[in-house]
Amino acid sequence: MKKLILLITAVLSMSITTAYADTAGYTNISGIALYSDADYTSDVAVKLSLNTRLTIKSENDDWYNVVTQDGLNGWIDKYFVTVPAEKYVINPSESLINIRTSPTTQSKIVGQLNPGEKAKYVDTFHSWHIIEYENNEYYVASWLTDLEYGEAQKVYLLYDNTYIREQPSLDSDVLSEGNRHECYDVVSEKNGWLQVALPYGQTGYVAGWLTTYNQNYSSEGELSYGKTAANLNIRSGPSEMYDKIQTLAEGSDVRVLSSDNGWDKVISSTGVVGWCSGDYLSEAYPLSGKLILLDPGHGGKDPGSISYSGKYEKYVNMEVALKVKAKLESMGAEVALTRTGDYYITNKERGRMADNLNADILLSIHHNSLENKDYFGLSTYYNTIHYKNPDYGYNLAEAIYLNATTVKGVYRDGILDRNYEVLRETNTPAALIEIGFMSNPVEELTIHNESFQNIMAEKIADGIVDYFNNK
Ligand SMILES: [Zn+2]
Incomplete structure (x- = not known):
C-alpha cells in the first residue's frame, strides 16, 4: 500500500512540473529568499542579490525550481524572476567575425562567425557580446554584430509621453508616443535602443531605459x-x-x-x-540617520573627460550628483557634497572630507571616456589598499552596480578594484561609478538626457539602500 501511494505521488508531481531546457532567468528584486521547497513556510536556502542569473530547471504553477551559478538548488516564486526572450548575435557583414576567449582583441581566437551566421546571445560585457559557441561561452565584438530576438519580447513603458523614434538615437525623428504601462513587442536591439513593432507593420525605436521587461511592474507600483x-x-x-x-x-x-x-x-x-x-x-525612510557624502568628480581647472561632441565631464557629474542627492534625501538620508560649484579640489581632500564629516559612505560620480569611441557600458570601482575593512567598498560598488545595470540599455562593464586616490585616501566605505562613455556618440546623448539621469539617480539610491540593508 505504501508503495502505491509513493507511485501515485510521483506521477502527480510529474504531471504538474514542466521541465526546461536550461532557460536563464534573473531575479528582479534584491535580497529575496531561495526556498528549499515550493512553499513560503519552507526553509530559506540562501538570500539572492538583485539581477542574479538563475538556471530554470522546472516549474509548477507559481514557482520555479532553479540552480544558482554557485550550484545551489532551490525554489523561487515566479513573481521575482524575469525571463528574457531568446536573442541571437548575427554577423551582418560580408566578412568573418572572430570569436574570442575574452572581451579584448588581444585574446585567443577560437572560431569565426560566417557572414549571416547567428549564435545564441547570453549577455553583453565590456562592449562585447557573450555568445554560446560549441557548448561554451565566448566573446564577439558588439560593434561588428547585430542583436535579434528569437521570439517577441514584451516590454512595458515606464513613463507617459514616451517617444518612439525612427532610428536608435535621441536625435532621430519621433514617429509616435506611448504611455506608462503600454506593452510592445521587441524585434531587435541596437546601442541600448529597442526596435518595437508598431501598427500596420511599421517599427520604431524606444530608448531601453524608458522600458522594463519586468511584467510585475505593470500590476504593482x-x-x-x-x-x-x-x-x-x-x-x-x-x-x-x-x-x-x-x-x-x-x-x-x-x-x-x-x-x-x-x-x-x-x-x-x-x-x-x-x-x-x-x-x-x-x-519608514530606509536611509534615515545615514550621512552620505557625494563627490561630483573633477571641477574648476580639471574638466575631466571631454565628450565626443566636446562637452566637459565635470558638469554632467554635478547634474547627476544633485539628482542622486534629492533622491537620497527623499529616502531620509542627510547628504553632503565634496564641491557645490565649479571649482577645483584635490581627490585627497575629497577622500579626507568623508572621514572628517564621519560620513557613512562616500560615492564619487564620474563618466568614462576612451579613444575607441565604440566602447560603452557602466562600471563601479572600489579600492582595497589601506582599508580598515575592504569588504565595505566592494559591497557598496556591487550594490550600486547590480541596481544600475537593471536599466535596459545600460550594459555591464564590471566591478573593479582600482587604486583611485579618492577611494584610497579615506577610511569611509567608498565607491566610484562611471555611468557611461562620453566618448561614444550614442551613449553621450543618453548621458546628457534628463530622464536617463533621473532613472540612474533612482537606481544609485536603490543600490545604496541595498548596501545598508545587507551590511
Ligand atoms: Zn572622471
Whole structure:
C-alpha cells in the first residue's frame, strides 16, 4: 500500500512540473529568499542579490525550481524572476567575425562567425557580446554584430509621453508616443535602443531605459518601506487563516510589495516573503540617520573627460550628483557634497572630507571616456589598499552596480578594484561609478538626457539602500 501511494505521488508531481531546457532567468528584486521547497513556510536556502542569473530547471504553477551559478538548488516564486526572450548575435557583414576567449582583441581566437551566421546571445560585457559557441561561452565584438530576438519580447513603458523614434538615437525623428504601462513587442536591439513593432507593420525605436521587461511592474507600483510597530506575524497569505511563517520583532524593517484588503505583502530583511496586517506597519525612510557624502568628480581647472561632441565631464557629474542627492534625501538620508560649484579640489581632500564629516559612505560620480569611441557600458570601482575593512567598498560598488545595470540599455562593464586616490585616501566605505562613455556618440546623448539621469539617480539610491540593508 505504501508503495502505491509513493507511485501515485510521483506521477502527480510529474504531471504538474514542466521541465526546461536550461532557460536563464534573473531575479528582479534584491535580497529575496531561495526556498528549499515550493512553499513560503519552507526553509530559506540562501538570500539572492538583485539581477542574479538563475538556471530554470522546472516549474509548477507559481514557482520555479532553479540552480544558482554557485550550484545551489532551490525554489523561487515566479513573481521575482524575469525571463528574457531568446536573442541571437548575427554577423551582418560580408566578412568573418572572430570569436574570442575574452572581451579584448588581444585574446585567443577560437572560431569565426560566417557572414549571416547567428549564435545564441547570453549577455553583453565590456562592449562585447557573450555568445554560446560549441557548448561554451565566448566573446564577439558588439560593434561588428547585430542583436535579434528569437521570439517577441514584451516590454512595458515606464513613463507617459514616451517617444518612439525612427532610428536608435535621441536625435532621430519621433514617429509616435506611448504611455506608462503600454506593452510592445521587441524585434531587435541596437546601442541600448529597442526596435518595437508598431501598427500596420511599421517599427520604431524606444530608448531601453524608458522600458522594463519586468511584467510585475505593470500590476504593482514601486516598493515602499515599512517598520513594524509591534511584534508582528508574517503569514503565508493575506489573512489570519494562513500559516505563520515568522514573527518579526517590533521595529523591524520590511519592504512592501503590494497591499490587499488591509494586508501587506512584504519582504523581511532576511529575504522571507509573506503577508502581515497593515495596521501594524508604519511608513519608514530606509536611509534615515545615514550621512552620505557625494563627490561630483573633477571641477574648476580639471574638466575631466571631454565628450565626443566636446562637452566637459565635470558638469554632467554635478547634474547627476544633485539628482542622486534629492533622491537620497527623499529616502531620509542627510547628504553632503565634496564641491557645490565649479571649482577645483584635490581627490585627497575629497577622500579626507568623508572621514572628517564621519560620513557613512562616500560615492564619487564620474563618466568614462576612451579613444575607441565604440566602447560603452557602466562600471563601479572600489579600492582595497589601506582599508580598515575592504569588504565595505566592494559591497557598496556591487550594490550600486547590480541596481544600475537593471536599466535596459545600460550594459555591464564590471566591478573593479582600482587604486583611485579618492577611494584610497579615506577610511569611509567608498565607491566610484562611471555611468557611461562620453566618448561614444550614442551613449553621450543618453548621458546628457534628463530622464536617463533621473532613472540612474533612482537606481544609485536603490543600490545604496541595498548596501545598508545587507551590511
Ligand atoms: Zn572622471
